[in-house]
Amino acid sequence: MIELKNVSKKYDEDSHIVLEDFTFQDGKSYCILGASGCGKSTLLNMITGVITADTGEIKIDGDVITDMTQEEKDAYRLKNVGYIFQDFKLMEDMTVLDNLNILKLGKFKDLQVDEVLDSVGILSKKKNKVKNLSGGEKQRVAIARALIKKPRIIIGDEPTGNLNFENGKKVVDLLMKNAKTTAKNIIVVTHDDRLAEYFDEVIHFEDLLKKEDDANV
Ligand SMILES: Nc1ncnc2c1ncn2[C@@H]1O[C@H](COP(=O)(O)OP(=O)(O)OP(=O)(O)O)[C@@H](O)[C@H]1O
Numbered sequence: 001m002i003e004l005k006n007v008s009k010k011y012d013e014d015s016h017i018v019l020e021d022f023t024f025q026d027g028k029s030y031c032i033l034g035a036s037g038c039g040k041s042t043l044l045n046m047i048t049g050v051i052t053a054d055t056g057e058i059k060i061d062g063d064v065i066t067d068m069t070q071e072e073k074d075a076y077r078l079k080n081v082g083y084i085f086q087d088f089k090l091m092e093d094m095t096v097l098d099n100l101n102i103l104k105l106g107k108f109k110d111l112q113v114d115e116v117l118d119s120v121g122i123l124s125k126k127k128n129k130v131k132n133l134s135g136g137e138k139q140r141v142a143i144a145r146a147l148i149k150k151p152r153i154i155i156g157d158e159p160t161g162n163l164n165f166e167n168g169k170k171v172v173d174l175l176m177k178n179a180k181t182t183a184k185n186i187i188v189v190t191h192d193d194r195l196a197e198y199f200d201e202v203i204h205f206e207d208l209l210k211k212e213d214d215a216n217v
């Protein structure tokens, strides 16, 4: 369960994101839709402790993320969260295989690596350097890296943004399969309405924003 209470983040006067209280329930997959620049990545980054909220509390299964030091947040994310970043955050000069093993969670078994790479359709690129892959292939490495540690939370920021609909659908199926087995929480941002229908809940980001009237009370 991921709980948000009085959460806000202000970058500057134009970018002040104030959120309604909201709880992401266990066992449900959520899809978040919203215009560019509305704050979707900011929300995912606050939940995963990549950035710090200015106000409020974010709790994951009772653990108060917002009370943790940056070091504790990073350790928490490494252990519990499979985060597919909007900009992948892969090591370009390293191979696909090394990118999967970089998490320092212990080396994954060859079989495990092969299975995950095969499931996203890039097993043949295992020994290739990431910088020589296409955008869609890099995206699939990022997905594989998030899934291989069997995280209890899967967070995807446009995880299908560089894939065509057919491959995007396969990735969503894969995420759902994981959601049903190992992950308790799955939250994905997408702009693709056609993929949104495969999630249990579709949230329009504007509905997460605190209404003007409430903010003034
Ligand atoms: N580090 C930062 N410094 C200043 N402003 C920022 C920073 N990060 C984000 N912003 C601003 O905050 C707002 C929300 O950004 P965010 O990246 O969360 O949007 P988004 O909904 O993910 O957009 P997109 O769909 O384009 O990825 C934007 O106006 C953006 O310019």
Ligand SMILES: [Mg+2]
Pocket: 040, 041, 042, 086, 157
């Ligand atoms: Mg974004």
